[in-house]
Amino acid sequence: MSGDALATIVVSALVLGSLYAIMAVGLAVVWQALGIFNFAHGLFMTLGAYVAWQVASGASWGLWPGIAAAVAASAVVGAIACELLVRPFLGRKDVVLVAVITTLAGATLIENGVLLAWGGRPKQLPPLSTGTVDIFGAALSAHEATIVAITPLILLGVWLFLGRTRTGAALRAVAQNHEAAALMGLPAARLYALAFALAAGLAAIAGIFLGAIRFMSPAMGGDPLLKAMVVVIFGGVARFAGPVAAAYLIGLVEAVSTYAIGLYWTPSVLFLFMIGTLMLRPQGLFGGARR
Amino acid sequence: MTMRKALIGLVVLALLAALPFVFPVPYIRHIFILAFIYAVVAANWDLSLGYGGIFNFAHVAFFSIGVYGYGILTKIAGWSPWMALGAGGVLAVCAAVLVAIPVLRLSGIYIILVTFAFAQLVLQLVVSQSGLTGGMMGMVGLPTFQIPGYNLVRDGKLGYYFGALILLVASTGFLRLVVGSRLGLAIRALRDDPDYAAARGISVARQRILTLAASAFFTGVAGAYYAAYLRIASPDAFGVSLLSLLLSILLLGGLASIYGPVVAALGLTFLSETSVDFGPWRHIVIAVVIVAVVRIWPGGLWSALRRIGRRHPS
Numbered sequence: 001m002s003g004d005a006l007a008t009i010v011v012s013a014l015v016l017g018s019l020y021a022i023m024a025v026g027l028a029v030v031w032q033a034l035g036i037f038n039f040a041h042g043l044f045m046t047l048g049a050y051v052a053w054q055v056a057s058g059a060s061w062g063l064w065p066g067i068a069a070a071v072a073a074s075a076v077v078g079a080i081a082c083e084l085l086v087r088p089f090l091g092r093k094d095v096v097l098v099a100v101i102t103t104l105a106g107a108t109l110i111e112n113g114v115l116l117a118w119g120g121r122p123k124q125l126p127p128l129s130t131g132t133v134d135i136f137g138a139a140l141s142a143h144e145a146t147i148v149a150i151t152p153l154i155l156l157g158v159w160l161f162l163g164r165t166r167t168g169a170a171l172r173a174v175a176q177n178h179e180a181a182a183l184m185g186l187p188a189a190r191l192y193a194l195a196f197a198l199a200a201g202l203a204a205i206a207g208i209f210l211g212a213i214r215f216m217s218p219a220m221g222g223d224p225l226l227k228a229m230v231v232v233i234f235g236g237v238a239r240f241a242g243p244v245a246a247a248y249l250i251g252l253v254e255a256v257s258t259y260a261i262g263l264y265w266t267p268s269v270l271f272l273f274m275i276g277t278l279m280l281r282p283q284g285l286f287g288g289a290r291r
Numbered sequence: 292m293t294m295r296k297a298l299i300g301l302v303v304l305a306l307l308a309a310l311p312f313v314f315p316v317p318y319i320r321h322i323f324i325l326a327f328i329y330a331v332v333a334a335n336w337d338l339s340l341g342y343g344g345i346f347n348f349a350h351v352a353f354f355s356i357g358v359y360g361y362g363i364l365t366k367i368a369g370w371s372p373w374m375a376l377g378a379g380g381v382l383a384v385c386a387a388v389l390v391a392i393p394v395l396r397l398s399g400i401y402i403i404l405v406t407f408a409f410a411q412l413v414l415q416l417v418v419s420q421s422g423l424t425g426g427m428m429g430m431v432g433l434p435t436f437q438i439p440g441y442n443l444v445r446d447g448k449l450g451y452y453f454g455a456l457i458l459l460v461a462s463t464g465f466l467r468l469v470v471g472s473r474l475g476l477a478i479r480a481l482r483d484d485p486d487y488a489a490a491r492g493i494s495v496a497r498q499r500i501l502t503l504a505a506s507a508f509f510t511g512v513a514g515a516y517y518a519a520y521l522r523i524a525s526p527d528a529f530g531v532s533l534l535s536l537l538l539s540i541l542l543l544g545g546l547a548s549i550y551g552p553v554v555a556a557l558g559l560t561f562l563s564e565t566s567v568d569f570g571p572w573r574h575i576v577i578a579v580v581i582v583a584v585v586r587i588w589p590g591g592l593w594s595a596l597r598r599i600g601r602r603h604p605s
Binding site: 031035037084085088089092094096097098100101102104105106107108109111112113115116222226229230232233264265267268271272274275278279282 | 340346392393396397399400401403404405407408409411412415416419531532534535538539542546571572574575577578579581582585586589
């Protein structure tokens with residue numbers, strides 16, 4: 001393997017890892033707070049990308065207002081989805097299962113809503129920054145370089161929010177014991193909605209990242225959601241660092257596998273890798289105690 | 292009481308058997324054939340998910356394995372369609388045992404994720420082996436069922452209607468047998484209190500393998516029947532839309548009820564097939580209906596029907 005190839009693999013691993021980390025952290029936040037798995041998560045990504053496209057390219061107000069609008073719109077829809085699709089069922093014994101079907105229904109709703117609003121023609125977002133950057137001999141678009149550079153900042157922001165602010169502490173308290181938290185006067189319903197909004201806003205950012213690399217379609221969220229699922233299984237959700245580390249590791253495995261055996265077999269390699277890991281360590285690679 | 296139940300069962304069966312003669316419209320038969328097949332798949336899923344409490348999301352993959360098993364065995368290996376029908380069930384059971392291995396040590400949401408990933412893995416395999424499976428295009432023109440001198444598709448699909456009804460009755464009988472057996476008691480005990488059940492000597496690993504294998508057989512047969520009826524095997528059989536349709540049938544019908552999925556399969560298949568022309572709105576309406584029903588009748592349609600039956604004892 002030449003140095004060029006190595007650099008290409010590393011760069012590709014970092015870009016994929018960034019994307020997966022942002023998606024997976026959102027999944028993990030909702031999972032931690034509500035104990036459910038949100039199958040509509042990929043659609044918040046789609047929604048964000050399309051809102052950003054509408055503001056940035058459709059109305060030509062520029063990319064940054066587009067990003068702001070996308071994150072806001074996704075967060076609002078996320079909070080509404082939590083209120084309508086998840087919270088009514090929280091006390092139920094079969095909530096895990098019911099949440100699968102209601103969030104799947106939510107995903108269907110958003111996907112077809114996007115299809116009605118914007119049609120099925122592929123669209124593309126403008127890149128975050130233009131031009132190319134040369135790192136260790138690998139030509140990298142400035143857009144991808146921006147993704148790699150700002151993702152750690154975003155993740156740091158989320159980590160600080162969850163770990164260092166009162167709201168973040170309240171969110172964690174509700175996640176650990178919602179009855180005790182409610183007795184302490186924490187507004188559980190609002191905190192659940194906040195967890196969903198935070199996750200959806202993060203997904204919107206991932207959608208903006210991806211929307212300038214690949215073409216956008218109403219079904220664009222499916223593949224990243226699947227990868228984010230692999231990531232959270234892999235990393236476990238017990239600690240914030242788990243899914244993040246797993247995201248970059250999965251990005252690396254995917255990049256190496258794509259280079260070595262091709263795009264076609266890569267998903268199978270990932271899934272086999274994951275099933276194998278779980279047989280040896282059922283709680284995930286970096287998982288400690290599980291929820 | 293059991294006499295009355297048996298009587299109701301016989302009346303329903305007689306009505307279903309008379310239906311194709313009362314409404315001699317092939318389109319209505321088509322909807323019922325699909326509904327019977329979906330009912331078999333959903334009711335068998337109920338065995339692992341509702342009775343066993345195992346969140347097995349590879350169940351739809353068992354169905355697809357039946358579909359592709361039928362396609363490959365009849366078209367490439369040249370088996371007779373009837374042999375391939377049984378083989379579809381056997382292949383699905385083998386897949387179930389394979390899935391059971393990683394599932395044995397996991398619990399709750401992790402099982403959902405791993406089984407979901409298993410289904411995706413099978414899909415990847417099917418799509419990549421395009422020489423055998425036709426890849427993304429799938430397989431078309433599969434052979435249909437024949438009994439000597441008669442093709443089941445003749446007379447407005449009459450043969451397929453009764454075939455599907457027999458399949459549904461056989462599968463329902465099988466499920467009632469399993470649920471009432473020692474295995475059925477053991478898996479419910481494990482679902483309700485795993486620690487106590489294990490302390491009483493029930494082996495978690497063995498029951499999980501048996502449950503998954505038992506739930507796979509008729510699911511695979513239904514897949515093969517589906518392939519023989521539509522004469523295609525396509526990767527759509529792995530799709531999220533089929534998964535969510537079947538899961539909705541199961542949840543709307545009510546968990547751990549066997550008959551609930553049958554009722555819900557008829558309702559949802561009817562809704563889904565008659566709204567084919569409405570494009571995106573079709574999916575939106577179905578999604579809203581699903582959430583509304585789960586919200587209004589937490590126990591599913593079957594328990595709602597039973598409650599009505601109890602309020603008005605006839």
